[in-house]
């Protein structure tokens with residue numbers, strides 16, 4: 001190896017931080033695996049609500065002039081309330097089934113065409129598509145998604161109870177195992193972005209605060225070390241680790257579940273890097289002052305926890321109240337998750353992600369420079 | 379003297395609750411080894427870190443090689459070697475890797491790393507993780523890192539605190555070797571008298587942020603020829619010793635161990651005065667010891683406390 005290179009500050013710093021990382025399996029576990037497990041638990045807890053809203057798309061049948069009403073048409077006519085707001089993603093009808101013991105269930109229906117219904121499904125806005133063909137009702141959903149299963153069971157019960165033509169033949173189930181529409185397709189990008197956030201926040205922030213509390217930071221800046229190299233090396237090591245970890249996760253999911261990346265690879269890389277950069281900036285910012293590792297813990301959690309819950313890592317944030325959706329969509333983790341999901345599952349490219357890419361990069365720059373301004377080396 | 383390597387002029391530093399340094403001035407000549415001696419909380423670390431450019435004085439001026447820290451940081455960092463009172467290096471990095479990392483900050487290569495590792499006697503620990511080093515080995519690692527750049531000015535904050543006498547002597551040997559070989563100037567803080575006596579030619583005693591006394595070891599101990607240190611206890615110890623005009627020395631009375639101490643200028647003429655003083659005040663002597671003055675005695679007689687209390 002080039003001698004000058006081997007003796008250079010930056011190389012030695014990267015080398016040291018990399019070795020430190022791979023030699024401490026506990027860091028990998030507590031920094032990555034444990035938050036995953038914990039947030040998994042949280043995610044489950046947050047989905048159990050008493051009042052459940054189930055969102056369903058109904059495929060509009062081609063008007064063939066037969067004038068006969070489909071089952072769903074008559075059901076909606078009898079029981080449903082019409083919703084007047086007609087923006088693209090809103091729902092047309094709602095039916096509420098009161099249940100004092102288990103909580104009310106509200107069904108929201110959206111009449112739309114197949115293509116749009118699939119898009120809504122991929123984005124997690126609905127988890128079941130109802131299609132009526134030749135008098136038979138077809139239910140399309142991912143059989144591995146328990147929430148969708150429940151929707152199916154409840155909905156088929158609803159159909160039976162309504163004095164509409166009794167269903168002798170049970171509506172046939174068409175499992176949606178098409179790549180890009182299953183829960184696993186939703187989950188993998190979620191896990192990737194969660195890993196990026198956790199690893200940046202715990203790795204970089206905690207690393208800096210820990211070194212400050214051990215007086216190592218103070219010792220290092222009492223040499224001619226370039227301060228920017230120190231930060232750069234921490235960030236570089238994290239980026240590399242995140243890249244490898246995400247790659248392994250995708251590879252695993254490809255083998256085990258046959259997931260695929262339908263969109264542009266370069267765009268995927270770009271938004272991945274932008275996300276890393278944004279979280280590295282936030283990490284530097286929140287670790288810029290305190291020398292107390294417990295305060296550090298609190299700060300990191302204050303940033304990480306809300307996004308873990310809100311940004312749709314494990315389940316779609318479209319289940320949150322409507323007023324909160326625009327706020328949620330502006331969180332960095334949401335932007336990264338939505339961007340990566342659209343590339344994985346909807347075949348998106350640069351055209352679709354340039355906005356989140358720009359915002360993430362910009363917030364990285366802003367937080368990084370703010371953090372450097374108040375950074376306490378001693 | 380020629381231009382001092384370090385000049386501190388009337389430096390003050392306060393924290394929220396304490397005035398840690400209250401107007402200290404000192405000059406360090408090139409090539410000299412200076413000990414700053416003082417008990418816990420005296421302000422040693424605060425003073426040294428201000429000299430190191432790590433803390434900023436509230437008031438006063440510090441010149442290193444005639445230059446201030448402001449505007450000259452890059453240049454000064456190159457010629458200073460230091461060890462902080464307490465640094466924990468990266469746990470899972472090996473000794474040689476840690477040295478190489480710090481060497482790279484000074485653009486130094488493997489050769490210098492090997493040299494320093496053998497200088498501080500860590501050859502058989504070069505592959506050990508820092509986390510597995512003993513206290514003494516860690517202190518030697520910190521010392522080695524301080525020596526990497528062959529510093530003109532070496533600043534060591536309590537380099538042997540917490541070590542057993544053997545480990546302490548090993549570090550003294552390394553520093554004594556350095557003193558003979560190079561023109562390094564050194565400031566070292568310590569609680570240990572013996573350390574100051576063994577290593578340093580100039581000693582500054584500070585307490586509560588102020589210099590109590592300074593000078594060469596000989597100057598300090600032999601200010602007046604033949605000074606003796608006296609320690610005594612009484613059969614009927616009082617809460618406080620009565621003040622006296624007939625006896626010239628200042629007697630300090632320690633309530634905790636019920637002992638009185640003073641420094642005697644001339645034994646033949648002054649000791650009888652002490653007995654007169656006891657008699658006049660109805661105090662009965664229980665035990666008495668009279669010996670040559672040491673630094674510890676000097677400190678105790680100045681402050682009424684021991685150095686390593």
Ligand SMILES: Nc1ncnc2c1ncn2[C@@H]1O[C@H](COP(=O)(O)OP(=O)(O)OP(=O)(O)O)[C@@H](O)[C@H]1O
Pocket residue numbers: 393394395396397398416417418419420421422423424425463
């Ligand atoms: N960052 C700080 N914030 C508040 N008080 C401080 C700070 N640093 C030092 N002090 C206080 O200033 C005084 C001098 O502390 P300093 O560390 O300089 O003492 P020291 O002589 O090095 O003591 P020791 O022998 O225990 O290392 C102490 O009372 C200490 O509590």
Ligand SMILES: [Mg+2]
Pocket residue numbers: 422423424463535536
């Ligand atoms: Mg100290």
